[in-house]
Amino acid sequence: MTPYDDRDPDIRRRRFRPIPVRMLxxxxxxxxxxxxxxxxxxLSIEGRMTLAVYAIVFAAALDGIDGRIARxxxxxxxxxxxxxxxxxxxxxxxxxxxxxxxxxxxxxGNAGWIAAMVFAISMCLRLARFNATLDDPNxxxxxxxxxTGVPAPAGAITVMLPIYAAFLDLGRWPAALTAGxxxxxxxxxxxxxxxxxxxxxxxxxxxELVLPAFVAVIFFIALLISYPWxxxxxxxxxxxxxxPLGYKSYRDQARAMRATPSPSGEVPSPPAAPxxxxxxxxxxxGDRPGRLH
Numbered sequence: 268m269t270p271y272d273d274r275d276p277d278i279r280r281r282r283f284r285p286i287p288v289r290m291l292x293x294x295x296x297x298x299x300x301x302x303x304x305x306x307x308x309x310l311s312i313e314g315r316m317t318l319a320v321y322a323i324v325f326a327a328a329l330d331g332i333d334g335r336i337a338r339x340x341x342x343x344x345x346x347x348x349x350x351x352x353x354x355x356x357x358x359x360x361x362x363x364x365x366x367x368x369x370x371x372x373x374x375x376g377n378a379g380w381i382a383a384m385v386f387a388i389s390m391c392l393r394l395a396r397f398n399a400t401l402d403d404p405n406x407x408x409x410x411x412x413x414x415t416g417v418p419a420p421a422g423a424i425t426v427m428l429p430i431y432a433a434f435l436d437l438g439r440w441p442a443a444l445t446a447g448x449x450x451x452x453x454x455x456x457x458x459x460x461x462x463x464x465x466x467x468x469x470x471x472x473x474x475e476l477v478l479p480a481f482v483a484v485i486f487f488i489a490l491l492i493s494y495p496w497x498x499x500x501x502x503x504x505x506x507x508x509x510x511p512l513g514y515k516s517y518r519d520q521a522r523a524m525r526a527t528p529s530p531s532g533e534v535p536s537p538p539a540a541p542x543x544x545x546x547x548x549x550x551x552x553g554d555r556p557g558r559l560h
Contacts, residue, residue, distance in 0.1 A: 269425050269517055288523075289341060290344055290347075292335035292337075292340065293333045293334070293336055293340075293347050294344075294346070294347050296332065296333040296336065296352050297329070297330075297333050297347065297351050297354050298330050298350075298354075298357055299329055300325075300326040300329035300330055300333070300354050301353075301354045301358065301440075303322045303323070303325045303326040303329065303358065303527055304322070304323065304326045304357045304359075304361070304362040304421060305357065305362070306309075306319075306322050306356070306360075307319040307320075307322035307323050307326070307362045307366060308361070308362050308365050308366070309480045310322060311362075311365060311366040311369045311370065312369055314369075314431060316366070319366055319436070320366075320427060320430060320431075320495075320499075321422070321495075322362075323358065323359075323362060323363060323366070323422070323427070324495075324499070326358040326359075326362075327358075327359070327420040327423065327424060329356060330351075330354070330355065330358070330420050331420065331421075332345075333351065334351065336364055344494060348357065352369055352394050352398060355390070355394055355419040356387075356390055356391050356394055356419075356425065358419075359390055359419040359420055359422060359423035360386065360387040360388075360390025360391055360394075360419070360423075361387050361390075362387075362423070363386065363388040363422075363423045363426050363427060364384065364387040364449075365383065365387075365389075365539075366385035366427070366430075367382075367383055367386075367426065367427070367429070367430070367445065368380060368383040368451055370430060371429070371439065371442050372442060372445060372446055374442040374451070374509075375442050375443065375446055376407040378446060379442065379446055382444065382445075382447075382449045382450055383447040383449065385449075385450060385453050386426060386449050386450070386452065386453040387455075389453035389454070389456045389457045390422060390423075390441030390456060392457050393416050393417075393419065393422075393456040393457050393516050394419060396416075396457075397414075397415070400415070412463065412464055413461040413462060413463055414451075414460065414461070414462040414463075414512065415459055415460075415461065415462075416455060416456050416457055416458050416459065416460055416463050417452065417455040417456045417458075417460070417462055417510075418464070419456075419464065421462075421506060422452055422453075422455070422456045424499065424502075424503060424506060425452055425503045426448070426449055426452040426453075427499075427505060427547075428448065428500065428503045429444075429497045431447060431499050431500040432500065434496040435496045435500060448467075455510070460510065460513075460514060461514055461516075461517035461518075462513050462515055463509075463512070463513035463516060463517075481529075486536065536538055
């Protein structure tokens with residue numbers, strides 16, 4: 268009997284052992300997000316751009332909750348991590364790039380296709396860099412509160428600003444300007460710009476503010492449903508304007524770390540940005556967090 272003989276009862280038990288439902292729930296949410304992204308591509312081909320944008324926003328909302336639900340119910344898994352990363356590439360790289368191409372970039376011919384393709388490839392590279400540097404042992408503690416480059420969902424939401432402007436009757440941007448803006452967002456995604464994430468912040472709401480917090484969330488959702496293009500446009504502009512603030516915060520914390528001597532008397536070195544060499548080296552830690560963002 269070979270070590271992989273299906274007749275071995277121990278192997279059959281290991282292969283067909285039950286999977287807890289809590290391990291499946293986050294993956295189902297991720298699959299729903301992929302369905303939304305693929306549907307957005309179909310809707311853009313059919314010219315129903317409004318619904319296509321709604322589908323991408325819905326996918327971004329699902330992406331924001333699947334990892335948190337996985338951590339809440341202890342449903343992290345390596346399978347879920349890889350699935351989440353592939354979903355981000357489809358939903359926030361391929362789908363927005365194709366939507367912009369079908370909407371306007373096709374007017375530029377090959378140049379428009381190159382802009383859409385560069386955006387999708389930049390999203391892929393950004394996710395690959397994130398995965399490769401996830402377990403960097405040299406990363407300072409404060410760096411966990413920052414992304415390197417614009418994150419995937421934010422890149423997808425911001426790159427569609429020309430579509431929001433057109434829906435607000437502000438006029439269609441020139442196709443060349445839309446292509447240039449698409450390349451700018453692609454550059455921001457693959458850049459080494461520190462972007463504030465807030466993932467490591469533990470926010471607690473005082474008991475007396477719980478109900479007002481619920482009202483604020485409901486009010487925001489109502490605004491998004493009633494005035495989606497205003498909310499998305501203003502949110503995109505404010506997000507882009509806030510990027511320098513994240514860089515300044517990262518730089519200030521890095522300077523403070525360099526100025527503070529370690530207990531041994533040595534001054535810690537500044538955090539090193541990821542390089543091509545570090546990206547190509549395999550991780551020394553066999554375990555990776557269950558969800559990727």
